Structure formats: C-alpha cells, structure tokens
Amino acid sequence: MSYLHSMTCFTEGIKVLAPVKWRSLDGMVGVFWDAEGQAGARGYYLSPDPRIVIFFNDVSPFIRMTNHEGGMTGYSRPMTRAVYVPAGVPLWTGFTATHRFSHLDLHLHRDRLLRFLSPSVGASAALAALRRPVEIQDTAAIETLAGLLVGEVSAPTKHAVFAESLVAGIVAGLLDIPDHGAEQPNGRLTQAQMNRLMSRLGSCNGNRLSVADMAQTVGLSESWFANVFKQTTGKTPLQWQLGKRIDLAQKLLVESELTIADIAAQLGFSDQAHLTKAFRQVVGGTPAAWRRMQRIV
Structure with missing residues (x-):
C-alpha cells in the first residue's frame, strides 16, 4: 500500500536547483533533492514519522544541526553524511557557508518499520531502535544502496519491491539495532x-x-x-x-x-x-x- 508522509518544514536561504524526485512505496516515501544553501540559511523540520537523511557529499564543514530550539550557539554539532531522526524529534539546521548539496530523504511509517524489524530482532528491540537517533559520517555501503535507490526514485526501472528492499538494507545498516551475540x-x-x-x-x-x-x-x-x-x-x-x-x-x-x-x-x-x-x-x-x-x- 502506498504511503504519503506529512512533515512540518520551514527553510530560509535554501534553493532547489533541479526538480525534486519522489516515489511513494509500501509504508515509505523516497525524495531526492539537489539544492544549495546560502551562508546563514536555516531550516526547521518535524515529522510524526521516523525519517532518514543521506547526503551524497560531505556537508559537515558547512551545515550544523541541533535538536534544541535556539541551540545553534550552544548545542549544535556538524551535520553528518547519514542521519536517522526518530518520530517527533525536531531538527534545526544552519549553514555556516554557501554550499551545494544533494540528499535522499526517506520518510518511513513506524508500523512498516516494526513489521520489517520485529521478526528478526523482536518487538522490544525494534521499538528501542526506532527511538534511538543515529548520526554517522562514514556511510560506506549505505551510500551505495542510497545511490541505487535514487535511480529507482528518479526513473523507476524495476518493480517497487526492489526499491523497498533497498530501503530495508539502508534501515538495517543505519539503525542502532543491538547485536545480542556481540554484547x-x-x-x-x-x-x-x-x-x-x-x-x-x-x-x-x-x-x-x-x-x-x-x-x-x-x-x-x-x-x-x-x-x-x-x-x-x-x-x-x-x-x-x-x-x-x-x-x-x-x-x-x-x-x-x-x-x-x-x-x-x-x-x-x-x-x-x-x-x-x-x-x-x-x-x-x-x-x-x-x-x-x-x-x-
């Protein structure tokens, strides 16, 4: 069943450089952006669903983020290449210099994620993983999967199940899912x-x-x-x-x-x-x- 996300979003000083590409899948939406932020640009984002943001270039010297309102001075940190934002967690961003960037946004329905994770890790561990934010700079294989997914979002060539499996791989590789055998x-x-x-x-x-x-x-x-x-x-x-x-x-x-x-x-x-x-x-x-x-x- 296709799914349409909702998100409160405000940006200033950020312009889109190419038409936005998006695709609705079973319990998830993929959106690909190519944009540029000016020095001093800022944004605010709040979603009732979990979401993942994957950048295709290093933005850490140019974009800072915080989960505290007015926290750009005392609580901000560099934006990493991949970010998992749990449902209901606000995010503010600010640009320290002009920078062009491209990124993939994945908006995910909570129940769809639980349906994917629970059979393998258990409902309790799955719920705990959905509540934990993740920020990583070394995206490694995740970026490869994201690149393939951008192709299926921009110009689909295969059945939707292929794109959905790519999302599943990104989720499994990015979310903080405990490996009980390694504890x-x-x-x-x-x-x-x-x-x-x-x-x-x-x-x-x-x-x-x-x-x-x-x-x-x-x-x-x-x-x-x-x-x-x-x-x-x-x-x-x-x-x-x-x-x-x-x-x-x-x-x-x-x-x-x-x-x-x-x-x-x-x-x-x-x-x-x-x-x-x-x-x-x-x-x-x-x-x-x-x-x-x-x-x-």
Missing part, C-alpha cells in the same frame, strides 16, 4: 556503545553532556546506564567525561595559541578558574604550568 557479559557496555559515546562527545566540541544525554545515546535508562558505565570504565560517567574534556584542553594548550580563558569558554567551562580547578584535579597541575612544561620539552 559483553556482566552488564558492561559494548564497544559499539562506547564508540557512540565518544562520537557524541566529539560532536559537542568538548561541551558537557548530562548523564541523561549519555544514557539516551546508548539507548539505556539513566540509572542503568550509570551502573554499567562504572562497571565498564571504573569511573562515573561525569568523571570519564571530564577526563575527555581535559584531554581536549591539553590538545588545545599544545597545538593552539588560545588563552586559557578562551579554551575554557570553547570547552564549556564557566570561566578560567573552573577549567583550572578541573585541570588540576585530573592532571595534578594548572593549565599554565602544564603548557610551559610541554613547550620546554
């Missing part, structure tokens, strides 16, 4: 979950994440996450995160001429004194003394 024993986080945390922290440019944010990233409740994180790393989530932020501060102290106050501001510390206190707690000395020592060495 680590004794209530520990998997390496894939730790990788997602590292990626999320990196996308925040060193700014602090709450424990709730970290738990959501790996698809666990906050209380359960805090417990298994300590078993996995030997540290609380905030202790681990502070260590990573101090690592980034050390990198900036060595590789840049930024003042300590500027580094504190860039990494989300309240002021230089706050960074200095945290730095001393982790490293054992002040940022200024540590920077002098590195330059002597």
